[in-house]
Amino acid sequence: xxxxSVQGFLPEPGGDAVWNAxxxxxxxxxxxxxxxxxxxxxxxxxxxxxTGNDWRxxxxxxSVVAADFSLGGLSPKVVAVPEPIGAAPLLLGVxxxxxxxxxxxxxxxxxxxxxxxxxGGLAGAPDALAQDSDFDGIPDASDNCVFAANPSQAxxxxxxxxxxxxxxxxxxxxxxxxxxxxxxxxxxxYQRDLAGLLPEFDAPGRCxxxxxxxxxxxxxxxxxxxxxVGLAPGIAQVCDAAVPTPAAPIRMAxxxxxxxxxxxxxxxxxxxxLGLLCLLCxxxxxxxxxxxxxxxxxxxxxEDQYGLGAGISSARVSVSGAEMRGTxxxxxxxxxxxxxxxxxxxxxxxxxxxxxxxxxDCVDPANCANPLYTEAEWEIAIRAxxxxxVGFNHPLSLPAGATVYLLGVPRVQDLYAAGVQLEQSQGDxxxxxxxxxxxxxxxxxxxxxxxxxxxxxRLTGIESRVQLYNExxxxxxxxxxxxxxxxxxxxxxxxxxYVNESTPSVGTTSFDAGELNGxxxxxxxxxxxxxxATEAWNSNPREGTAP
Numbered sequence: 001x002x003x004x005s006v007q008g009f010l011p012e013p014g015g016d017a018v019w020n021a022x023x024x025x026x027x028x029x030x031x032x033x034x035x036x037x038x039x040x041x042x043x044x045x046x047x048x049x050x051t052g053n054d055w056r057x058x059x060x061x062x063s064v065v066a067a068d069f070s071l072g073g074l075s076p077k078v079v080a081v082p083e084p085i086g087a088a089p090l091l092l093g094v095x096x097x098x099x100x101x102x103x104x105x106x107x108x109x110x111x112x113x114x115x116x117x118x119x120g121g122l123a124g125a126p127d128a129l130a131q132d133s134d135f136d137g138i139p140d141a142s143d144n145c146v147f148a149a150n151p152s153q154a155x156x157x158x159x160x161x162x163x164x165x166x167x168x169x170x171x172x173x174x175x176x177x178x179x180x181x182x183x184x185x186x187x188x189x190y191q192r193d194l195a196g197l198l199p200e201f202d203a204p205g206r207c208x209x210x211x212x213x214x215x216x217x218x219x220x221x222x223x224x225x226x227x228x229v230g231l232a233p234g235i236a237q238v239c240d241a242a243v244p245t246p247a248a249p250i251r252m253a254x255x256x257x258x259x260x261x262x263x264x265x266x267x268x269x270x271x272x273x274l275g276l277l278c279l280l281c282x283x284x285x286x287x288x289x290x291x292x293x294x295x296x297x298x299x300x301x302x303e304d305q306y307g308l309g310a311g312i313s314s315a316r317v318s319v320s321g322a323e324m325r326g327t328x329x330x331x332x333x334x335x336x337x338x339x340x341x342x343x344x345x346x347x348x349x350x351x352x353x354x355x356x357x358x359x360x361d362c363v364d365p366a367n368c369a370n371p372l373y374t375e376a377e378w379e380i381a382i383r384a385x386x387x388x389x390v391g392f393n394h395p396l397s398l399p400a401g402a403t404v405y406l407l408g409v410p411r412v413q414d415l416y417a418a419g420v421q422l423e424q425s426q427g428d429x430x431x432x433x434x435x436x437x438x439x440x441x442x443x444x445x446x447x448x449x450x451x452x453x454x455x456x457x458r459l460t461g462i463e464s465r466v467q468l469y470n471e472x473x474x475x476x477x478x479x480x481x482x483x484x485x486x487x488x489x490x491x492x493x494x495x496x497x498y499v500n501e502s503t504p505s506v507g508t509t510s511f512d513a514g515e516l517n518g519x520x521x522x523x524x525x526x527x528x529x530x531x532x533a534t535e536a537w538n539s540n541p542r543e544g545t546a547p
Contacts, residue, residue, distance in 0.1 A: 408507015
């Protein structure tokens with residue numbers, strides 16, 4: 001560009017901008033894959049320091065997502081040159097690109113427009129084994145997709161192609177439209193899919209590029225978006241299609257609270273003609289034989305999903321009343337209990353958080369002494385347990401190759417309405433009376449003001465905080481699994497089942513009246529326990545095959 005250097009870039013607020021600047025080159029994508037853009041697409045302001053008149057700003061060859069969600073090309077061209085009166089000391093260069101529209105299969109949508117000023121390649125082939133693991137007729141030693149069958153050995157280039165990169169199209173992580181390449185089109189499709197919008201991608205086995213959760217998550221979309229402009233960490237070959245299926249565990253264990261202990265799971269009444277007899281059921285407390293995790297009498301537990309004869313043993317260190325952070329039994333103390341098991345588990349599930357909501361007295365810290373935990377407090381509590389399990393500054397750890405599976409915080413905000421519906425449909429159940437008498441999760445069930453906050457205000461605050469807690473679980477799982485902060489040197493896998501509010505998980509499961517027990521009207525009944533087992537299994541990172 002001559003006597004000019006890049007000083008920085010100010011992204012357009014609200015736009016989906018990723019950028020990287022060097023002294024003489026600038027790389028960026030922009031636009032909004034969800035809302036689209038109308039007319040010229042403003043990416044932001046490129047700040048240049050100009051020291052002479054002999055300069056020009058050029059658009060390098062690149063790519064753009066076209067109106068039909070195909071990938072189009074941008075040809076090199078001159079964007080700006082000095083005005084005849086001479087160069088200014090400082091130039092604000094504004095990069096524009098036309099907005100594009102398409103008609104979707106369900107409704108009219110606006111596509112993302114992207115600008116790429118410079119791109120880089122990615123090379124590297126997966127390790128080969130001496131056998132034919134995918135039974136496609138190509139020995140592992142020469143197969144460019146060891147664990148995904150691809151007898152044609154097609155290789156269209158991977159990240160920004162088109163040169164072959166040694167990774168076959170069938171296992172190219174990040175390639176969501178099955179063209180063998182990773183580009184702006186994949187990023188746009190990924191972001192729209194996470195928002196529940198068309199077009200859907202057709203390669204869920206290739207969506208993970210960061211590790212951790214085996215299904216698709218926002219962290220993968222972020223990494224792909226940055227990779228197309230040459231930013232770290234790039235694309236990792238960690239998706240289902242590129243790695244061997246993890247074996248089912250031989251030993252697994254659960255940390256958790258009263259949900260994992262199946263508190264009052266088979267209770268059906270708390271009032272009516274039987275009166276006191278009905279109250280004896282919830283007074284009995286834990287019914288671990290009905291636990292979603294390994295309840296022998298449940299029928300359909302998480303352990304049962306592995307099938308009869310799988311040879312898997314299980315244990316629970318869960319305690320009714322436990323919190324992620326609080327006093328008494330919490331995640332850090334349960335981590336100690338897990339590490340005391342013999343033999344050590346290869347898969348640990350963690351289901352905590354409901355009591356972290358229910359044992360608080362207000363949403364706004366100005367209104368009481370023990371408000372809902374902040375994001376920082378919640379994160380500290382999770383790290384305290386995870387650090388022990390992965391052996392960070394701790395003498396013990398789970399074995400190398402183990403998995404920690406973090407399940408989402410349940411939707412406590414939904415349980416009041418479900419309980420009211422239950423008592424209205426069943427004559428021998430009085431949920432509100434039971435809640436008031438025994439102070440069951442007062443912050444969520446008391447339908448009158450508490451500490452100056454209305455019931456509606458508290459429920460709204462709980463909903464917001466539950467989502468925040470789940471996002472922290474998701475982000476910390478990614479951080480530990482990728483060892484982004486050097487806290488996980490053994491490489492122990494940490495996975496969260498929560499992705500976002502539109503993707504099914506334990507943290508997005510809403511219990512209705514038919515899934516609550518009739519004793520305390522707050523914990524899952526047998527059907528609710530089976531529902532948790534199903535949701536946990538659907539994202540189980542160690543489903544594998546039985547040993």
